[in-house]
Amino acid sequence: xxxxxxxxxxxxxxxxxxxxxxxxxxxxxxxxxxxxxxxxxxxxxxxxxxxxxxxxxxxxxxxxxxxxxxxxxxxxxxxxxxxxxxxxxxxxxxxxxxxxxxxxxxxxxxxxxxxxxxxxxxxxxxxxxxxxxxxxxxxxxxxxxxxxxxxxxxxxxxxxxxxxxxxxxxxxxxxxxxxxxxxxxxxxxxxxxxxxxxxxxxxxxxxxxxxxxxxxxxxxxxxxxxxxxxxxxxxxxxxxxxxxxxxxxxxxxxxxxxxxxxxxxxxxxxxxxxxxxxxxxxxxxxxxxxxxxxxxxxxxxxxxxxxx
Ligand code: ATP
Ligand code: MN
Ligand code: MN
Numbered sequence: 001x002x003x004x005x006x007x008x009x010x011x012x013x014x015x016x017x018x019x020x021x022x023x024x025x026x027x028x029x030x031x032x033x034x035x036x037x038x039x040x041x042x043x044x045x046x047x048x049x050x051x052x053x054x055x056x057x058x059x060x061x062x063x064x065x066x067x068x069x070x071x072x073x074x075x076x077x078x079x080x081x082x083x084x085x086x087x088x089x090x091x092x093x094x095x096x097x098x099x100x101x102x103x104x105x106x107x108x109x110x111x112x113x114x115x116x117x118x119x120x121x122x123x124x125x126x127x128x129x130x131x132x133x134x135x136x137x138x139x140x141x142x143x144x145x146x147x148x149x150x151x152x153x154x155x156x157x158x159x160x161x162x163x164x165x166x167x168x169x170x171x172x173x174x175x176x177x178x179x180x181x182x183x184x185x186x187x188x189x190x191x192x193x194x195x196x197x198x199x200x201x202x203x204x205x206x207x208x209x210x211x212x213x214x215x216x217x218x219x220x221x222x223x224x225x226x227x228x229x230x231x232x233x234x235x236x237x238x239x240x241x242x243x244x245x246x247x248x249x250x251x252x253x254x255x256x257x258x259x260x261x262x263x264x265x266x267x268x269x270x271x272x273x274x275x276x277x278x279x280x281x282x283x284x285x286x287x288x289x290x291x292x293x294x295x296x297x298x299x300x301x302x303x304x305x306x307x308x
Contacts, residue, residue, distance in 0.1 A: 064115030
């Protein structure tokens, strides 16, 4: 069978099919950002975002009436399926379910047309759904945690990973916290990846129990940072790098260099406008090594006896 990737060329008929209806509809009322401006955002940054979406099952937050109106999550394919999107069949307990994937770059415009401008994705790709190719550790600060402690938390994890000779990449969530992504070679099972993520989260709590908590118990979290490793469960998602967040004020889930992280003041400091200006001037992609980092995890290799 032919492998479908986002490079798939479109026929003239398909090209015609991506239309933005109601381009002047305001999606972010506080900043008066229209649907067309959101479509333009994704068009301008398509080269940056597509590598992170390619072949991945997506979970979409749709806000067709704008961010101040009701929004809803969609995991399964819409009917009829637009030509720019593809289905990614995934076995579930109740049978095979069809997830949403991008068929080609124009799929981004289709998503905006659907009001789906907050894009979340799986930690595995269609060709090896059962073997995650990245780990995402999600730092969720309680309401009383100062930002510099969230930054320190991500650095604490970075150092811990460096001791294991593992590279990691950081992004602002565009919401309240930070996400650390660890690209891995897709050879491990969900269970192994989840166990490894849980071990990292537990280690962090042990290293600084006054600051970190890795259990889901909500009442203990107000002054602590919840190390949410549950993003690494089969079927879980995290917001994609460069995705817009559907919040009262627009914000981009912005990938950063570790050194840049120190100068940040909040997780939502890149509005759509600021993100576009910043990306237009940016000299270097801080995650340029991400796509080529097929990292192995030694303790998992040892337990699998995979060798090197
Ligand atoms: P923040 O920095 O504010 O925590 P976040 O993106 O990390 O932003 P979380 O609340 O930590 O948000 O949620 C983690 C992830 O869980 C989300 O990014 C999303 O992928 C997933 N998620 C949240 N709500 C739903 C939902 N209703 N249906 C499906 N997935 C969801
Ligand atoms: Mn979070
Ligand atoms: Mn979370």
